[in-house]
Amino acid sequence: MTSGKIYRHSIAARTTHWLWTIAMLVLVMSGLQIFNAAPYLDASDKSDPARRVLAFDAQEGDKPAGYTIVFGHRFTTTHLFGYTDDGAGAETPRAFPGWLTLPGPQSLADGRRWHLFFAWALFIAWVAYLISAAVRGTLRELVIRPSDFPKLLPMQMYYFRLRKEPPPHGTYNPLQKLAYTVVLFGMFPLLMITGLTLSPAVDAAFPWLTALFGGRQFARTWHFTLMVLLIGYFTTHLALVVTTGIWNNMRSMITGWYVLGKHDGVGP
């Protein structure tokens, strides 16, 4: 392993990275606020209890309980989902807790405004990153290619410590490339498009787009599912940031400088 410092992330990459980190966090939390107003998801165009994918329910009384219902299977999730924190020190029937929703425990109007503002922020950060990464050539190093596919399993084996060395690769390892490609070119655009198809005016202007996702309520279901998947990615990302040298990783995403060492090419 070589030692020394490298300038790893351009100012554009760092700025857009933190911009969409904030945007994503606010989008998830204000999105849950909006979701709370109709706490169910249907795999249909109009609302249809017969095609319900996810729902939350509460039982009030002496022994209050909260329930999360997934494909008809009921799970008790009291205190967390269904019957949970109202943001004012008590508990109440509501899907997601008050501490998880923005901008406050209950404000559909402001939740929507925040959500739409940060949706624009995410869109702008995404476009700005893609342009700067394309110009600098980072995109070429980052996007997965067919030649990376055979290296995916060996790389995963390396992560599981079933292999001593990672397979030979460029700046980013094949699993990183897969994750970044899926997030940048799959999840981000799909989140934006499914979000837009929830809008009656967008539906009127591009009816085929809404039909593509199975209708408005189905698009709402996809939008939510993509959010859950993105949180899955975010959790993995965070775990790798921590385990592959949190201070080095954080420094490189703040100042740009990364100290070479044992984790090169393994990172988040």
Add this chain to the structure above:
Amino acid sequence: MKRRLFIASSLASLGLAGCGRVKESLTNGPFRGALVSTEKLNDKVIGTHGLAREYAEADIDRNFRVNGLDTPSDGAYAALAKDGFRGYQLVVDGLVDRPQKLSLGELRAAGVKPQITRHDCVEGWSAIGKWNGVQLGTVLAMAQPKSNARYCVFHCFDRDQSGQLYYESLDLGQAAHPQTILALDLNDKPLDNDHGAPVRLKIPTQLGYKSAKWVSRIELVADLKPINGGTGGYWEDQGYEWYAGI
């Protein structure tokens, strides 16, 4: 490591102390302005284009969900309802050359057309209904809006617990959309009281709260600011967007 802990804990306490001030600046400061600009941007980018999808009879929700303020049950509305709305007259006035008072018969005679469209509530749910009514554009044309008229304001019979009457507004472009109608029937029957009898607005290209129920008067104006909270509608005055296409 100690230094880092110190920095982290100072940042955390700063965050807590700043919370009140941050919240204040988020509610009234420049961020509020940014939120309002976002709405204008959405209106510019998305606007009102194309036609809302029209559905088949089989898609109709026969038990169409009731939402909104309570059904009015007193005063002028109760008197009209008792008489089967025979005495109802829709007032169209304000910045118009020919103010109108239109009975239900006259509205029907202006030409009604059914549409089976989806109603998208701001809460997130959707329902499909068959709405039969007269195009708003037709009714406005009868009143001949003056050249300085920019919005039509819908004054309604329903009021909230504090006594505030419901109202809504559209600009004349949104009003002229062929699917923006004054609905008289829902699912082949005259509107019942809970669904906005005898006349409600139906605009399928925007969210449900724009489709004002129990409309009593349409006022043409140049500016929305002098009316009530000044933002163009009952829910708008409580922070919801005036442009509800998204």
